[in-house]
Amino acid sequence: MNQLSLANGFNSADIQPVKLGSKPPSPAYLDKRVTKSQRENKRTRSQRARERLATKEHLARLAVGLGEVELAEKIDRCHSRLSVLTCGRHIARIIPNFTCEFRLCPDCGRRRSRRLQNKYLPMMNGFMLHNKVTPVHLVLTQTHRKESRKQSAKRIRDAFTKLQRREFWKKHFKGGTWSLEFAKDKNGFHHTHLHIVGFRRTFFAVELLRGEWLAVTGDSHVLNLKPILDLAAGLREVVKYVSKPLDIRRFGAADLKEFLGLKNMRMFGTFGEFRDFCKDFEPSDNDGAAVGELESLARDLVEGCACPQCNQPLFDLRMSAKELPQFYEQMESSPPGEVRGS
Ligand SMILES: [Zn+2]
Numbered sequence: 001m002n003q004l005s006l007a008n009g010f011n012s013a014d015i016q017p018v019k020l021g022s023k024p025p026s027p028a029y030l031d032k033r034v035t036k037s038q039r040e041n042k043r044t045r046s047q048r049a050r051e052r053l054a055t056k057e058h059l060a061r062l063a064v065g066l067g068e069v070e071l072a073e074k075i076d077r078c079h080s081r082l083s084v085l086t087c088g089r090h091i092a093r094i095i096p097n098f099t100c101e102f103r104l105c106p107d108c109g110r111r112r113s114r115r116l117q118n119k120y121l122p123m124m125n126g127f128m129l130h131n132k133v134t135p136v137h138l139v140l141t142q143t144h145r146k147e148s149r150k151q152s153a154k155r156i157r158d159a160f161t162k163l164q165r166r167e168f169w170k171k172h173f174k175g176g177t178w179s180l181e182f183a184k185d186k187n188g189f190h191h192t193h194l195h196i197v198g199f200r201r202t203f204f205a206v207e208l209l210r211g212e213w214l215a216v217t218g219d220s221h222v223l224n225l226k227p228i229l230d231l232a233a234g235l236r237e238v239v240k241y242v243s244k245p246l247d248i249r250r251f252g253a254a255d256l257k258e259f260l261g262l263k264n265m266r267m268f269g270t271f272g273e274f275r276d277f278c279k280d281f282e283p284s285d286n287d288g289a290a291v292g293e294l295e296s297l298a299r300d301l302v303e304g305c306a307c308p309q310c311n312q313p314l315f316d317l318r319m320s321a322k323e324l325p326q327f328y329e330q331m332e333s334s335p336p337g338e339v340r341g342s
């Protein structure tokens, strides 16, 4: 309650872009990103399922072009046959025939990001219960340079390590999680962002943080900071880059080749006191393991069980991945609430 009103009170101060010296920051880019992600959230499930199919076809074609036939076959097979547990109106659970576990596969990425959410949300809730902190979403950016994806990722992570050693950071942050997002500008230069869910101890003026970031990077001061009012949504926003580290539709053969060389690059991690907290965390009843419970509830559902949303019996529908978007469409066009509550 206190934290909420605190966060609300400083909301506008946090978001205001602050000009530093003669070089104005370019928040326009980040602002555009916000609307882009809002647009993405507005897409229907059928549209998103169609996009996942198209992305996988594109990836498989690129893999064939590179002679990675085995990888292409795995992507093709992944989620190609589905067992859909449904009441006809809602989908309670989808069980795929096979999962490729390829890092750029959108179906496998979704599962991976759900796993991360299930694992970290209870720990974040627990951490907040034990500490007087406010969660914020911080995006750190760096200048675009002609460098490899690996160099770009190392540059921003090294700068973040330096930032964490500084007194300012230690005074104001108690740890959190980070994830990497990759993009390329129109010149083909990498620009890598670091998305952080940070636990803020006390409020500070954002321009001070800009100065700190400039001090450790030498040439970057563009960042975006906003309070997180809904922890689950905030975490989802950040782990989404683990499942979708880049825009794959604009991905060429050379990009895939480079990505295949990055096998062991970490895309997500914890830092600071939150990291230590996660090591010995054991969930208790009041640490709010809600997401985990829901997930295990879905895992227990079988044919004949009641649909969690409308209580109608569930049946098992077999279909191919190509039929799934249309199935979502049928559900989207049926009037909501007709079966609900019966
Ligand atoms: Zn997959």
Ligand SMILES: [Zn+2]
Pocket: 087, 088, 089, 090, 307, 308, 309, 310, 311, 312
């Ligand atoms: Zn239902």
